[in-house]
Amino acid sequence: MRACSVRVDLANDESGSEAGTDNYRKAIEANMRFQDCQEKINVLQKEKSDALTRYCSHIRGLSDDEIEGFIKAVKDSIKTNASKYIPLLRKKITSESSSCKTVVQHRDCCLAYIEICVNLCYFVAVQDPPMVIDFEPGPIFDKQSWKEYTRSGTEVEYVVWPALYLYKGGPIMSKGVVQPKETN
Numbered sequence: 001m002r003a004c005s006v007r008v009d010l011a012n013d014e015s016g017s018e019a020g021t022d023n024y025r026k027a028i029e030a031n032m033r034f035q036d037c038q039e040k041i042n043v044l045q046k047e048k049s050d051a052l053t054r055y056c057s058h059i060r061g062l063s064d065d066e067i068e069g070f071i072k073a074v075k076d077s078i079k080t081n082a083s084k085y086i087p088l089l090r091k092k093i094t095s096e097s098s099s100c101k102t103v104v105q106h107r108d109c110c111l112a113y114i115e116i117c118v119n120l121c122y123f124v125a126v127q128d129p130p131m132v133i134d135f136e137p138g139p140i141f142d143k144q145s146w147k148e149y150t151r152s153g154t155e156v157e158y159v160v161w162p163a164l165y166l167y168k169g170g171p172i173m174s175k176g177v178v179q180p181k182e183t184n
Contacts, residue, residue, distance in 0.1 A: 153180025
């Protein structure tokens with residue numbers, strides 16, 4: 001699988017060669033597209049949830065518990081039918097007309113990675129409450145939520161991998177990884 005070989009190249013290339021640097025840049029770009037993908041899925045999920053709430057607010061004669069039960073059934077259906085929705089999302093995200101131009105550019109070598117990202121983003125977004133993938137450690141990162149990549153420090157140069165929280169403001173599921181700025 002080609003996506004895995006990029007990961008191995010990145011891990012083993014300490015020479016700073018042009019090929020290693022290019023692979024590293026591609027991995028960072030793919031990570032940024034992962035963030036875009038996750039944000040788009042969250043927006044779609046929020047729009048559907050808001051539309052469902054508006055629809056239910058117009059139903060007369062149902063108790064709040066009945067409406068809540070109906071909303072839960074719809075949300076459960078979205079999870080249950082993931083095998084139908086996820087391929088449609090993958091197709092849209094990797095199509096020539098996709099707004100994720102980096103994904104389109106590297107889809108041949110990164111398709112397996114892109115598919116895994118879409119699956120992950122979908123299931124993160126449809127949880128109730130939705131899980132949170134955090135790409136924003138702030139200029140000084142919190143070591144409770146973030147690990148250093150290859151250097152030590154407190155100021156963030158870039159995010160290598162996002163942190164994952166059970167829900168907004170909730171407990172951390174997986175620490176993110178950041179590359180601290182080089183100190184002179």
